Amino acid sequence: MSERLLEAFREEVESSTPLPDFELISAAGRNRRRRRHTVVAAVTACVLGVSGLVASTYGDRPGPQPARGPDSGSLVTPFPGMDMTTLEEGVYALQPFGDPSMPELQFELPAGWNAWLGPNRYEGLDEAAPGDPRANGEALDSDPEWLLGMVVFEPQWFAQAGCTMVDLSGGDPRTIAQALVGSPRLEVVARPGPSDLSGHRGVHLRLRERAAGVDCEQDALMTTGTGVAQYLGRGTTYDARVIDIDGRPLVVWAAWTRDAPHDEVDDLLGIVDSVELVPPDPS
Amino acid sequence: MDEDTVTFGGPWSSSDPTSLRDVFDSSYRRLVTQLFGVTGSMDEAEDLVQEAFVRAAAAGRRFAKVENPEAWLRTTAINQHRSRWRKRRNAQRARARMTAPRDPEAVESHLEIVTALRALPEAQRHVIALFYLADLPVETIAEELGVPAGTVKSRLSRGREALASHLAYSEGGVPHV
Numbered sequence: 001m002s003e004r005l006l007e008a009f010r011e012e013v014e015s016s017t018p019l020p021d022f023e024l025i026s027a028a029g030r031n032r033r034r035r036r037h038t039v040v041a042a043v044t045a046c047v048l049g050v051s052g053l054v055a056s057t058y059g060d061r062p063g064p065q066p067a068r069g070p071d072s073g074s075l076v077t078p079f080p081g082m083d084m085t086t087l088e089e090g091v092y093a094l095q096p097f098g099d100p101s102m103p104e105l106q107f108e109l110p111a112g113w114n115a116w117l118g119p120n121r122y123e124g125l126d127e128a129a130p131g132d133p134r135a136n137g138e139a140l141d142s143d144p145e146w147l148l149g150m151v152v153f154e155p156q157w158f159a160q161a162g163c164t165m166v167d168l169s170g171g172d173p174r175t176i177a178q179a180l181v182g183s184p185r186l187e188v189v190a191r192p193g194p195s196d197l198s199g200h201r202g203v204h205l206r207l208r209e210r211a212a213g214v215d216c217e218q219d220a221l222m223t224t225g226t227g228v229a230q231y232l233g234r235g236t237t238y239d240a241r242v243i244d245i246d247g248r249p250l251v252v253w254a255a256w257t258r259d260a261p262h263d264e265v266d267d268l269l270g271i272v273d274s275v276e277l278v279p280p281d282p283s
Numbered sequence: 284m285d286e287d288t289v290t291f292g293g294p295w296s297s298s299d300p301t302s303l304r305d306v307f308d309s310s311y312r313r314l315v316t317q318l319f320g321v322t323g324s325m326d327e328a329e330d331l332v333q334e335a336f337v338r339a340a341a342a343g344r345r346f347a348k349v350e351n352p353e354a355w356l357r358t359t360a361i362n363q364h365r366s367r368w369r370k371r372r373n374a375q376r377a378r379a380r381m382t383a384p385r386d387p388e389a390v391e392s393h394l395e396i397v398t399a400l401r402a403l404p405e406a407q408r409h410v411i412a413l414f415y416l417a418d419l420p421v422e423t424i425a426e427e428l429g430v431p432a433g434t435v436k437s438r439l440s441r442g443r444e445a446l447a448s449h450l451a452y453s454e455g456g457v458p459h460v
Contacts, residue, residue, distance in 0.1 A: 002446040005396040006320075006415040012393055013316040017329070022307050025333055029340020262302060262347045266340075 030270045080115045084133035087113050096152050096250060097225050100280055105152055108274040110267050120149025121264055148256035148268050153224035155251050159183050163216035173242035176249055177203040185210050185231060195241050198277035202243035209236040232257055303339055310353045318360050320412030323401035331360040358427050399449035407442035410435055
């Protein structure tokens with residue numbers, strides 16, 4: 001009798017147990033790992049700082065320099081944009097579409113990411129000659145097996161069913177999220193939910209690209225203030241945070257292709273989780 | 284590259300390695316059920332399993348190399364259960380993470396078996412849960428709990444007897460084997 005009761009118990013509990021939000025669990029794990037790394041980095045910096053090695057290391061290299069003075073208590077490096085160089089680990093500041101009225105995006109970056117519209121990584125980047133932008137560019141142009149990255153943009157037109165595009169310039173986050181959900185080549189992985197980025201409300205959703213169906217003349221996912229966002233291929237995951245910045249939509253867009261290694265995706269999501277919006281300086 | 288194009292370029296292939304999300308989708312409910320049997324508490328089970336997944340996410344690339352992710356998660360959860368000092372803090376975390384309400388009737392309808400499980404000595408309850416709820420063979424249970432297979436067999440035998448006895452008693456019958 002006890003075996004039968006245990007079996008019934010198992011079936012009942014398995015079917016009735018609610019699934020918690022995986023994103024919260026995953027984010028808690030990434031935060032825990034980042035805290036560990038931060039502690040290690042802080043200890044390392046203290047040890048090296050005593051011997052003056054930190055200053056001499058930065059002094060010997062051209063490239064990113066601290067954006068803030070030492071009185072700010074942190075080293076924030078301006079994100080260089082599309083110069084196709086491999087970046088050092090650090091906190092970077094990116095000005096969305098160069099518009100000084102927009103808040104600055106600050107994010108933590110592990111070592112070894114490429115400077116593009118946003119940070120990106122791809123197969124072959126680590127083998128490219130360090131400090132040679134052409135090598136990074138050639139690796140990206142040589143059809144890497146996997147690639148991933150984060151960009152930030154102001155969305156405009158979105159692909160919809162029937163090879164049409166809809167203009168949502170200046171739209172609110174929920175409308176834009178619905179347009180992404182309605183995109184014919186995307187399936188919803190995580191439905192739109194509320195999101196908050198440094199006090200700015202918005203919507204967070206995740207989508208995955210399906211195989212191409214109908215051939216459309218304009219084969220683009222959307223257009224943005226900085227260009228055209230093309231499809232990256234079947235199985236690519238797109239993580240979108242659509243944020244309202246005083247009536248203007250801002251999209252923090254992370255994407256990883258189907259074969260991107262798990263640890264690389266973890267790093268990418270860690271970068272996205274670390275994003276903070278810093279208001280423009282009123283002066 | 285066309286600078287007006289926001290793309291990362293590149294082809295892709297068809298292989299799709301198992302992600303933590305896949306493990307979560309396929310194993311979460313099963314693990315909660317097993318840990319419910321181990322602990323005798325649904326709250327504790329959910330808390331332990333969620334904490335195990337947080338640790339897996341924190342492990343990053345190391346977890347991707349684990350041969351049997353569900354076994355790793357179960358062992359992690361059981362080890363946490365053994366560290367009783369964590370219980371109060373973890374319960375608070377679990378409540379914070381939980382989004383969907385549970386159906387209390389589903390659990391209460393099995394009050395009889397839950398009560399009987401709770402009445403078992405902890406060592407016997409672990410073995411009964413892993414054998415009947417996780418479908419693990421004796422040898423695997425011995426490995427996961429770090430005890431000899433003979434110990435597992437004897438705990439299983441005594442646990443079965445005690446469980447049957449408790450169930451018979453709860454129905455008002457005479458204890459029997």
